[in-house]
Amino acid sequence: MAESPFKVDIERAEKELTEKMTPGAIAYIPGSSVINKTGSWRVFKPEFNKDKCVRCFLCYTYCPEPAIYLDEENYPVFDYDYCKGCGICANECPTNAITMVREVK
Amino acid sequence: MAVRKPPITTREYWAPGHAACAGCGCAIIMRLATKAFSEAMEEKYGDPNAFAIAHATGCMEVVSAVFPYTAWKAPWIHVAFENAAAVASGIEAAWKKLGYKGKILAFGGDGGTADIGLQALSGMLERRHNVVYIMYDNEAYMNTGIQRSSSTPYGAWTTTSPPGKYSIGEDKPKKWVALIAAAHMVPYVATASIADPYDLYRKVKKAAKVDGPAFLQIHGPCVPGWRIPPEKTVEVAKLAIETGVWPLFEIENGDIRNIKFQRFPKDGKFKKPIEEYLKLQGRFKHLFKRPGAIQELKEQIKEMWRVLGKEVELP
Amino acid sequence: MPMKRVMKGNEAAAWAAKLAKPKVIAAFPITPSTLVPEKISEFVANGELDAEFIKVESEHSAISACVGASAAGVRAFTATASQGLALMHEILFIAAGMRLPIVMAIGNRALSAPINIWNDWQDMISERDTGWIQFYAENNQEALDLILIAFKVAEDERVLLPAMTGFDAFILTHTVEPVEIPDQELVDEFLGEYKPKHAYLDPKRPITQGTLGFPAHYMEARYKVWEAMENAREVIKEAFEEFEKKFGRKYQMVEEYKTDDAEIIMITMGSLAGTLKEFIDKKREEGVKVGAAKITVYRPFPIEEIRALAKKAKVLAILEKDVSFGLGGAVFADVSRSLINEKEKPIVLDFIIGLGGRDVTFEQLEEALSISEKAMKEGVEEDVYWIGLRKEIL
Numbered sequence: 123m124a125e126s127p128f129k130v131d132i133e134r135a136e137k138e139l140t141e142k143m144t145p146g147a148i149a150y151i152p153g154s155s156v157i158n159k160t161g162s163w164r165v166f167k168p169e170f171n172k173d174k175c176v177r178c179f180l181c182y183t184y185c186p187e188p189a190i191y192l193d194e195e196n197y198p199v200f201d202y203d204y205c206k207g208c209g210i211c212a213n214e215c216p217t218n219a220i221t222m223v224r225e226v227k
Numbered sequence: 228m229a230v231r232k233p234p235i236t237t238r239e240y241w242a243p244g245h246a247a248c249a250g251c252g253c254a255i256i257m258r259l260a261t262k263a264f265s266e267a268m269e270e271k272y273g274d275p276n277a278f279a280i281a282h283a284t285g286c287m288e289v290v291s292a293v294f295p296y297t298a299w300k301a302p303w304i305h306v307a308f309e310n311a312a313a314v315a316s317g318i319e320a321a322w323k324k325l326g327y328k329g330k331i332l333a334f335g336g337d338g339g340t341a342d343i344g345l346q347a348l349s350g351m352l353e354r355r356h357n358v359v360y361i362m363y364d365n366e367a368y369m370n371t372g373i374q375r376s377s378s379t380p381y382g383a384w385t386t387t388s389p390p391g392k393y394s395i396g397e398d399k400p401k402k403w404v405a406l407i408a409a410a411h412m413v414p415y416v417a418t419a420s421i422a423d424p425y426d427l428y429r430k431v432k433k434a435a436k437v438d439g440p441a442f443l444q445i446h447g448p449c450v451p452g453w454r455i456p457p458e459k460t461v462e463v464a465k466l467a468i469e470t471g472v473w474p475l476f477e478i479e480n481g482d483i484r485n486i487k488f489q490r491f492p493k494d495g496k497f498k499k500p501i502e503e504y505l506k507l508q509g510r511f512k513h514l515f516k517r518p519g520a521i522q523e524l525k526e527q528i529k530e531m532w533r534v535l536g537k538e539v540e541l542p
Numbered sequence: 543m544p545m546k547r548v549m550k551g552n553e554a555a556a557w558a559a560k561l562a563k564p565k566v567i568a569a570f571p572i573t574p575s576t577l578v579p580e581k582i583s584e585f586v587a588n589g590e591l592d593a594e595f596i597k598v599e600s601e602h603s604a605i606s607a608c609v610g611a612s613a614a615g616v617r618a619f620t621a622t623a624s625q626g627l628a629l630m631h632e633i634l635f636i637a638a639g640m641r642l643p644i645v646m647a648i649g650n651r652a653l654s655a656p657i658n659i660w661n662d663w664q665d666m667i668s669e670r671d672t673g674w675i676q677f678y679a680e681n682n683q684e685a686l687d688l689i690l691i692a693f694k695v696a697e698d699e700r701v702l703l704p705a706m707t708g709f710d711a712f713i714l715t716h717t718v719e720p721v722e723i724p725d726q727e728l729v730d731e732f733l734g735e736y737k738p739k740h741a742y743l744d745p746k747r748p749i750t751q752g753t754l755g756f757p758a759h760y761m762e763a764r765y766k767v768w769e770a771m772e773n774a775r776e777v778i779k780e781a782f783e784e785f786e787k788k789f790g791r792k793y794q795m796v797e798e799y800k801t802d803d804a805e806i807i808m809i810t811m812g813s814l815a816g817t818l819k820e821f822i823d824k825k826r827e828e829g830v831k832v833g834a835a836k837i838t839v840y841r842p843f844p845i846e847e848i849r850a851l852a853k854k855a856k857v858l859a860i861l862e863k864d865v866s867f868g869l870g871g872a873v874f875a876d877v878s879r880s881l882i883n884e885k886e887k888p889i890v891l892d893f894i895i896g897l898g899g900r901d902v903t904f905e906q907l908e909e910a911l912s913i914s915e916k917a918m919k920e921g922v923e924e925d926v927y928w929i930g931l932r933k934e935i936l
Contacts, residue, residue, distance in 0.1 A: 127239050131300070141295055143762040145702055145740040146641035149297035149750035153242035157296060160244055177231045183424045184461055186254035187243040195230050204243035208250030208450075209458030222458070276745035281610060282752075294759050297750035302743035304613050305752035306606060306636055313603035317566060317610025317618070318743055320594035324565035324616055329745065347606065350599035 124193035126201055132156045156204075160187070164207030166222040168200055174219035181211035181220060235259070235428055236266045238275060245298035246290040250457025252447035252464060253287050253363045255421045257334070260361055260445075261301060263428040264332055267435035276301065277329030278435075279318055283311035283339035286370040286449075287363065309343035311335045312351035315358040330435055333360045337378035338368045341404045348404075352411040352440045359434045359441045362404055365449035373452045377402040380472070381524050383510045385452075390513040395520050400527045405478070406534070408442035412481030420446035420473055422464035426489055430477065446473050454509020466504040471497040471528055471541055486535055500542040501525060544722050544789075551714035554682040554721045555621060555647040555707075556581030558689035560591045561729040562645070564619040566611035568596040568604040570626060573659045574715040575649040578621035601626035605633040605644070612642035613751050615742025617693070620644070623711065624651035627665045631672070637704045638673025638767055640752060641740060643696030647689055648708040649715040650678075650812065650863075652898040660899020661711035662863035663812065666840075667872045673767045675705035675774055676841040678811040682719040685709040687791055688838070690729060694781045697736050700773040710813040712899065728788050771842050778839055795844035797836040800826060801854050804833030806914045809851075809877065810861040811837045814895075814902055818861065821907045832911060837873070848880040857889045859914040861907070861929075863896045870894075870926040889917050892926045906930040 126132070131153035139154050181198050182190050189205035190198045198211075212220040240261035247254040261280070269275035279302040282288045288305045291298040306314045315333040322329065333351075335344050340362040351358055367385045368374040375385040380401045384390055388397040409416040414437040419427040427445060434441035446467060448460045455463055467473035468490055475489040492498065502521065505511035514520045525541045532539040549557070555578045559567065567586075569579035585591035594611075598604045601622050608618040622630065627648060637644055648666050652658040666676060677692055679685040685707065692705035709715060741751055755763050775795075782793040799819050801807050810818050815836035822834045835851055837844060852858060862871040869875060874892035881887040893910040896902040906929045913927060 127237065128242055131242055139295060141759065143759065143766055144295075145766060146639065146751060147294045147753045147755050147759065147763040148741060149292060149295050149753050151295075152297065152300040152748045152750070153239075155242050155244035155291070155296045155298040158244035158246070160246075163249060179231075179233045179235075180424075182233060183235060183259070184255060184421070186247060186251045186258065186460075187245075188239060188241070188258055189243055192233060192237060196233060201243070206249035208460070209456075210250055210461055213458040214461050274745070276748075278745065279614070279743040289754050292750050292753045294753040294755050294763075297753065299750050300748055302745055302748045303750045304610070304743060306609050306613075306640075307632060310603060310606035310633065313598065313606035314610035314613075316596055316598070316603070317568060317607030317612075318614045319610075320566045320568075320596055320607065321611040321614035321616040321618075321743075323594055324592075325614070327745075346599060347603050350603055353599070354596065 124191065124199055127191055128153060128156050159203045160206050161203045164205060164225050166207045166209060167202065167225045168205065168209070168211055168220045169223050170198065170200055171219045172197055174217045176217055178216060180214050180216065184210050184214055234425060236262050238262060238265050240265060240300045242298045242300060244296070246293065247287070248450050248457070250450045250460045252421050252449060252460045253365055256361070256363045256445050256447045257287050259424055259427055260431045263431035264435045267432040268329060271436050272328045274329070278332050279303070281311045281315040281318060281331060281333045283335035283344055284308040285336035285339050287334060289370060308339050310347050311339060311344060312347040312358070312360055316351050316354065316356045319356045319358055331358045333358055335360070335362055337362060337364045337366060338376045341378040341402050342376050349411065352408060352413050352442065355439050357439060359443065362444045363447045364444055365447050365452060367452050369449045369452045378404070381527050382514045382520055384513060395517055396513060403531070405442065405444040409478040409481050409483060413440045413442065414438065415441040415477070415479055417477040418444045418475055420464050420468060420475065421461060422446070422468050423475065423490065426475060452510070455507060459507060463504065463507050466499065466507065469497065469499045470501040470504045471532065471539055472501055472504050474532065474535060476535065491537065495538055496540040497542065501528065544724050546720055546722050548718050549682065549721050550577060550716055550718050551682045551685050551709045552577035552649065552716070553581055554686040555689055555709070556585065557723055558686045559619045560585050561724065561726060562617065562619065562690060562693045562733055563591070564593055565616035566594045566596065566608065566618045567620065568598050568607035569620050570598050570601045570604045570622065572601065572623050572626040574651055574711040575621045575623040575647070578647055601629045602633065605630040605637065608644045609633060609637050609640065609642055612644050613640065613741055613743060615738050615744070617736040618644045621647040623649040624653055624665045627669060628653060631669065634669055634672035634674055639763065641702040642704060643702055644704040645689060645692045645696055646704070646706040648706050649711045650708040651711040658898040659711065661713055662897045663708065664864045666706060666708045667864040670841055670872060673703055673771065674841065675703055677705065677707040677839055678837065679707060679709040679714065680813055680815045680836060682714055682721045683791070685714060686721055687785065687789070687793065690732065691781050691785055691793065693733055695774060695778050698777045701770050701777050702740065703767065703770050703774065708812065713813045724789050732784065732788055775842050793838060795839045796847040796851065797838060798851065799834040801833035801835060801851065803831055804855050805831040805918060806857040806859055806911065807833045807835055807851060807855040808859045808861055808910070809835045809837065809873070811840065811873070814861060814863070817902055818907065821904055825911065843876045843880070845880040848877055849884060852881050852884065852888050855888050857891060857914045857918050859891050859893060859910055861893045861895050861910060865894050874926065889922055890925065891917060893929045894926065895929045900930055902930070
């Protein structure tokens, strides 16, 4: 299974990030926002039907988080840790390969 | 079947976990612009990371850099609302002296660019700093809660341009900072939109590769500010282009007689009426009850195209 | 060998900048400081100073560009005065909060309205809460030296705060005096290169500067500025000592003059200290037990030094070219804070004097002294006086 491009950042932030005040309140760990699992914001969840996917990359391109990355074959992988459920991917998908379904938590 | 390759780099400089609203149009700009920038830096200098970002106060700044977190994976600085262009000038000068190869990217919203930051922007462009300034245009002060800016379009509701008995909402035409930037006769000025991400990508790359300053004004819909459902962010941006509301163009060296247009109908006739764009957005809802208001907006859009050298027909 | 030249205060400041070798200078013309960027642009044009000189479109952008340059990791310098400094106000807080050791030369000038290009200290005094270290120079030599010292202190890792050095408009900015220009080699030794560990913008180590501080973190960030300013006291003293060893000129937080047996000590800053010392000499000849003290470092405020001074005298008479409307002079407030919890303290009187370039004469100093003598004998009637007012046109 493909890995999140932010795996390194997540590991580093989990290990090193502290609240200790730095000079100038500088944030020294790049991409440390990955600590915030914004998937908890979600009301609707994108469900992906690989059979319909033509790998046009629009969902991948448009994702504002980004919570979509690509697997070895360049199919989209949805990262539910961060997906806020905006639904742009489903709205823009030309083949209806993505559907938004109410989140069951 | 062969593995298709994505048309944009898979490198990311904008990490998830930021606090932008679901469906934020400007977050898409942050992500795509930094990706495009990195591709340009790789092609030009052989180093995809050869850039730093100066960011004006605004939505994308506050959602991305809350101590101790940051969504940025490039060197990044925020100083104040009105001075991103001046800060970028200072970084560029320092990088010259440090012998760094690369380019500085500045981001400002429409408030930070069209209004309070206009002077600093003009100075940076005029002094020919090697900076790309991207104005992410969501057409109001969204960070402070949706107040009108000079980039707010005619007729739009905002909290400081409410429609009422004596008001149709915002009553001034939109100011086009791209044209002001072009008047500085800098190498490259363009408009773009998240509606056409690959056009946006190409333009950011082009801006990043020119020697000297470049300016991009990029349309980025705002879910709460435009009163749209989050999934409609891209759809509404597409309608802005298809109805003639948002022009896509490039101006090189200030040559306004040779503006290059993208996605402009050959016959100058837009097929979709602007009503289709307006009705998707709560901020224009009241216009449908105001006789003449939409017609006035159409006249202004035609005038904008006339200034750009195009006679257009709007259905 | 150091060379001596006759030069204006502005030229001395430009020479200090040249000796400090900043990589980026951003400045905008303003009377009375304009000659500083003019002279620096000459140095750059002649290849005597290897720096980027950004000719910005405002002082706001001057300080903003310096913030960008300093945040990128290089030494940055600017010069301004009065309205220009006021226009920078917002960014001054940010430069300190972001811990960027920018150095700035100020030709101390009055603030509008009415518009006035002449000397007082209102411009710098009004920036006292921004987190910048503040030095006030008595003469052109001090202007040069205190700019070099400003770099040294600002860039110290225990401090990392921006610093400004003020010298009085026209009285110093435009007046020629002999100034010793230190040897470049010695200055290089004294300052070293600026190689920040905390803040720079390098693609090899991407960091985020200028974050948003929520209530959970903001106070700690500001406390760090407080702590750095407190550390600056010691660092400034060390820098003064090292400077004296290298260059032979002695500086102190507060410089005392004939205070040992003084009943009244008149306190001031900047070039007025020169006039005051002459006045003290005259009064001493007349047998009056009066001394003077010059505050060289205004931020951090020399609280301990003022306490020591207070132990010597019955009256501290502050002569200051600034006013905090509805309160009194700012230095008066600072001196009062220094003494408020002392068991025994002298009378403290405030004399607002010489605003907007009004000449400070011996008559005016005489008036301040006689009010002080009266208060010493008969008690305090008022504690804030405007001296040298033309009452006939009020």
